[in-house]
Amino acid sequence: MGKSISVVAILFTTVIHAHAQAGQVYIPVGEARVKKSVVAFPNTKYMSAGMDSGDPRGLANTIKELIINDLNYTNLFSMQSSSAFIEKPEAGLTLESFRISDWSTIGTEFLIKTGISITGDNIAFEMRLYDVLGTKQVLGKRYVAKTNEPRVLAHTVGNDLMLALTGKPGIFFTKITMVCNKSHEKEIWVMDFDGTNPHQLTSHRTLSFAPAWGTDNRHIAYSLYTKNSHNVKNIDLYEYDFATRHSRLLSNRHGINSGAAYSPNGHHIALTMSFLGNPDIFLLDPATREVTRLTRSLGTDVDPAWAPDGKRIAFISTRSNQPMVYVGEVESMKTSPGAATRLTFAGKLNATPSWSPMGNKIAFASLNDAHFDLFMMSVDGTNLERLTKNEGNNEDPHFSPDGNFLVFSSNRTGQKNVYVISADGQNTKRLTWGLGECEAPKWSTASSTPF
């Protein structure tokens, strides 16, 4: 009897509880409005201790402007104009030394306060990031640098700000390699992520092309038109070393050695070789220079692009008559060359796939209506999106290490130059000026220090 009463009680309670749960109202709030975060960056304060020589070069202002430029590049923030600030000049850096309401009143969401002291050729720089709505300090750091390194200091601060705000480190130390013909021949060049500091790496005085960054950012593989000892033309593969500033030969096998792409672990280079007769994708070990065949088809296989996990490769193949994007598992392709899945079925000609470091998207160029444009799709070929239209020929897309940007070449002004566009296609910036025709850009891997 007791057992049956307890069973009934349990059932009764369950029914009541279920009824209560079923009755609770549910409201789906819906998609959020997307907006840039409002950031205020007042002038850097001169910290009284150690300012024996003043700031005749205006380093404080230079560093502040460089940091703001970095944040503006990301297009994630709306920097408030200083004319809106109401804080008194004597306010300090720490939370106790200023009124947070001076910033919440004007709509600031994040506040960056900085202080500087200059002693000889040394800079001590203090940065504090505040969440105004949460009334708390998010980050506080002190940096030491030389007076001739304002850019390094600014980029370091910018990277830390990005990590604190977005959870991902910034890209302000990354670089872009490309091919430019300012010296009348196509040579390999390098520049900073924002187009500053461009300089020429090679001087072969012949056609250099298809550069690719090594995983450690200390090497660049590229192809070179050469003539061998029998005066026969060939396309050789070279590797530039930043430490020695010299190039070494990686492969001069007969025919094509081009389209290099380093694997994420840096152990192999995927590239197109034609020494066996047909242009196919091979894996080259840069240490031993041994090769492993990955594709064997009646068509031409080019432009390999590694997935960030290093297990798959996207590439272009004409095995179905028109150049389309294919994806294959590397280990499967080693034993069964050519085993790959076709991803694209549209466009007259698809080229240069680039796999997002986030692993979820592949960007590529496609010939459509007599022009090349940039497109992006999911890694299974679905969700095809268009990024450019009616702006000349747009080619060679390559993702930034954070997956938020694509660098590409475009002749929209009549001359080929390198541009950057955000991955959602919203903002386009030109990066190269006065370097002749520039093309085939590739973004380096992430770096927390300058290289």
Add this chain to the structure above:
Amino acid sequence: MTADKPKKVPPPRPVPVSLLVTSRFSDELFWRGFKTSASAHAVLALFAIAMGIALPHSPVKFLPSIRVDLVALPDVKKSDLGKVQPRVDDVSDLSKQLHDAAQLTKTLTDKAKKIPSPPPTPDEMIKVEKDKPKPKPDSAATKEAERKKALRNAIDRIAALDEIAKDDKPAHPKPKAAAKGNKLSNGDSTSGGAAIDTNQFISKMTGRLRDNWNLPVWLSKQNLDAKVVVFLDRAGYVNNTIMAKSSGNKQFDAFCLQTIRMAQPFGEPPADILSDGLTLGFPL
């Protein structure tokens, strides 16, 4: 005048015997083939029906032999997707519309003036003359005041319409969200007037939440979602919140709670919401 001679109809050509034979043979062949095909189809149909009855858990599947997907490169840029078309009553058209309205009003006024009013009776004429108030002199100050009043009304109208237009436009146009799966909503046990009160409250609360639901760009791209259980007091202020399902991202969770905090108060809640609370889904 001569009668038209009747036209001569040529005699039918004799059909060769071989053709006659072939034609009859073809007919027989056709009907034989038709009967065979119909019988075979009937047998297949009966087999499928029998399989369906005998083995209900293993039905015969009819699959297309060839599947054709038509694909093409998208024509619209991703950054142009979801852009709102200019509304008919867009702010930029307002000034023209107001001008047109003013013109119409003037035209109607002029027409009304031209229509003569019926002549008053003699007695009424004397009364009207006696009662008629003395007209005030037309002063420049009066005209200026009236002009300012009209202008203020016009500006108020433009501002109000502008607010409506702003509410309809997203702060930052986004591409269409991927289609969500079917979702069962919890049932509502209220009925009659109580149901109306609850629905009105929910509608108002949803509006206030959406007005304050903002995310930074980097968070919106991460496809996060969270559920928060909220308890309200009688004035509609938040008594307590419970993170029923965290997004896994502290920033996102904080923005959900911030949205609730900034959207309150929600007004007096109905009895069932006051006692049981309610669950908010960000975004769904």
